[in-house]
Amino acid sequence: MGISKLTTDKVKERVDIVEVVGDYVPLKKKGQNMWACCPFHNEKSPSFSISPAKQIYKCFGCGKAGDPIQFVMDIEGIGFTEAIRHLAGKYGIEVEEDQERTPEQDQAQSERESLYIALGFARDFFVKNLQTEEGKSIGLSYFKERGFTPGIIEKFDLGFALDGWDHLLKAAKSAGFQEEILLKAGLILQKEGDPSRVYDRFRGRVTFTIHNIGGKPIGFGARILTKDKNQPKYINSPETAVYHKSDVLYGMYQAKKAIREKDNCYLVEGYTDVVSLHLSGIENVVASSGTSLTDGQIKLIKRFTDQVTVLYDGDSAGIKASLRGIDLLLEGGLNVKAVVFPNGEDPDSYSRKVGSQAFQDYLQSNAKDFIGFKIGLFKDEFTRNPIRKAEVIREVIQSIGKIPDPIIRSVYAKEAATLLEVEEDVIHAELNKSFIKNQKNQFNAPPEPYEEQQTGFEEFLPTEEKSSFAEILKVQEREMVRLLMNYGWEKLDQEGLHLCDYLLAETEELEFTTPVYTKILLTYRQILRRGEVPTVEFFIRQKDDEMRQEIIDLITPRHEVSTYWHDKHQIFINTETDNLSLTGFKTILRLKRRLVQKMMEEAKQKIKSAENEKEGDAKIEELQLIYFELKKVQLEIDKELGIVIG
Structure with missing residues (x-):
């Protein structure tokens, strides 16, 4: 059964990114953000940033990014619904089921969720078996001999598998579990040569529940207590969709x-x-x-x-x-x-x-x-x-x-x-x-693909000879969208003009070349037309992974100026927010400059083609005129930006 929207909204309101991530990795405060070594890839120095203010995380090493719900989905390898249930349990939020779902939809739950439910049932079944006559005399007796206390037995979900072919199978089927799910969970086996005959994997053994890092049962280890040389001392759950032995440590x-x-x-x-x-x-x-x-x-x-x-x-x-x-x-x-x-x-x-x-x-x-x-x-x-x-x-x-x-x-x-x-x-x-x-x-070895690191400053960009116009344009388009997402609703003057009004007006007739930025701008304009405010939270919660990842990347700064520079040493650093009007103006100018340069390059190529194909002096002169007019526009922009070209 699905989770109601009310429960999902409560979870989104209650969760705290620092608390959620802090359950998995140690965090250290640096500036306004928290930092850690990324849990998704191996690294020596922290590049995993957590923003308490924006409630997002971003790894500058591997690129993983998202909100608290996405983090749980990534770290646990689970779906959205499971992540909501996990966080609801952490914050004591009552989970309300979606009453509009039909029984057919309930049956169509994901396989992973079904496996977790089946494994949870098996865990409870093995634990309860310790209270049976057989469980007390064999399983519980063994644990007591080892000095295991009731508290420890409960803490680790220790149990006992009854000595019989299908005790768990019968109980699970009575509870409504299908054989297919029990097989996929590694709880039962099919007899060789006769797939129609199935039986319990664990029989006549004490059981050790294997949990994932969030505490859910994902598998079992089982120890035999007799001296049967034909039987292995320990048997374990097989690899399943939720249990990958190479990524799990017991305890x-x-x-x-x-x-x-x-x-x-x-x-x-x-x-x-x-x-x-x-x-x-x-x-x-x-x-x-x-x-x-x-x-x-x-x-x-x-x-x-x-x-x-x-x-x-x-x-x-x-x-x-x-x-x-x-x-x-x-x-x-x-x-x-x-x-x-x-x-x-x-x-x-x-x-x-x-x-x-x-x-x-x-x-x-x-x-x-x-x-x-x-x-x-x-x-x-x-x-x-x-x-x-x-x-x-x-x-x-x-x-x-x-x-x-x-x-x-x-x-x-x-x-x-x-x-x-x-x-x-x-x-x-x-x-x-x-x-x-x-x-x-x-x-x-073959070279790894080069990934360019964006500095955010034009002075450090690759030269035009080394980078294509598409790459250069992408940088300027990115910078414009970055300003829009971070400061769009900041006021520029007493009349109430917002930065987003200026940026959108100046780019209304410009055709962006990068698809993801085109998509972001289109969505932003559509929301504004509906009379709503396009917040960062709205974009982060979009189902479009590419757009969501890009937005998080745009609003997450990699470096911060230490507060000690100002508070202790009285060193003042100019920032882009000191004069947003000027920042927005120069950003638009740089973007237009690159577009003009692109048009100039296209005009040059057309002149060469016209000369090679001998289209006539009139045609070539027309193209040259276009080129020089564009050059004038570039020089005017260069003058405004303070760019001097020898």
Whole structure:
């Protein structure tokens, strides 16, 4: 069933962009805006801007932009209706359903929403199973043996899948779920050779609910409690439309707040490790769920912190096999530490063995940066074998080379030289060789498309010889539309003339060459004719993605002048708003100048064609006259703009 317009309007009125984005990434105030490293792509310095005044976000790196609703849609990968429901839940707004929708329309809900509903039903079903006789004697008994409290069981939505072929299937079908949705959600399986026979995927196992970052169930992990060698210890949900293993970390929903507050993320391997650390009072912990680390998981951690501490079981062979994960973390721009537990122990067993306080003390006192950890791991080997030492040096240098920050690289190179007892110059020489090799590979790769950065000042534009008239015109058209959107309703004089009146009047007979600006101007004029005010909010909420993205780009400044210049140092900077009349006048002149230049170029081409085709002196003289008249117009405009041409 759809959401009523009243609910949608309440959400739009109540939401705050800073609060919404702040749930996912740490924000820092700079000037009037908030800034963060973009959650949608990997970057070292913040280019993700959040405007509290305009209630929009804009990334100057990847181009993502929108309002709070669009942010939730982008970050969660959900539709508009789901985003409204998510925000309504966050702000305690009662969701009113659209009563005008028919049962047929209700049945036609999106597949993603149906999957979320089915997975939520399965989560509740598994949790309730813990109260059955079988669930109490097997599932609940297992959790109690591990020391899991009722609060922890509820916090992580732990449950139990009854030992039978179709307990969940029958319950779900009775509740109105179709087999097709249950199959797509990964909750049931089809028998090989007989697709008509279906049965539960999870049977006779304790279940661990996997949540997305917003708290919705998206999959399950399930552990068998018997010693059946024919059955795997753990089975997991398959990839679905809502569950992508490479982008998910178990426990991130429960941990994200603590990770942000502690500015550190503990990374473990299994579900029970995460739950046990929460029991020990450590909530900033997530698990890769037994899979190799992926770029998506690393980016997920980086949304909340730059510090990660990897917890390793006391098994040196297993540690050495998983060292590639450290290199991936370093490459992702994270600062990495590691803790190794005593031989035969893992985070789960050791936390239960020593108790909460001793466990926390152990983590604090045994955390080593990745250089000390990696060298210490191989120290016994290279002490006895000089050749092995050379190999370890190269491996350590390879790891240091993954670090994107040159200052941090230099610090680790110095530490590595000390620990390995080699000259620091040797480390740097090997690092340089590695960089030269990487650069050669990059030069051989196909070049990336160049994306021009608009400065907003004509003086810094490319020369006409290097840029086409279409590109130059686009810049001036963009500048005119930017002024219109940012200051259109500012008054220019005592008579009540608005900047939008002047700009629209001066461009009424001009034909814009950039389609998106043509579309924006057409929409702006149509709204004015209806007697309404064309607000920025109206454009941002348009369904036209191209127009909405362009408007956000136009109203989001990349740089701000620090308030310290004026308040502390008494340095005064002229801005475009000091004299909007002059700003608008010069903007229109620059636009017309480019149009005149375009017409002059067209006249020159026609003269050349006429000469080649021998159309006669009269025709050529006519075209030359047009060219020189246009030249006069350009010189008049140049004079007004103060442009001097030798």
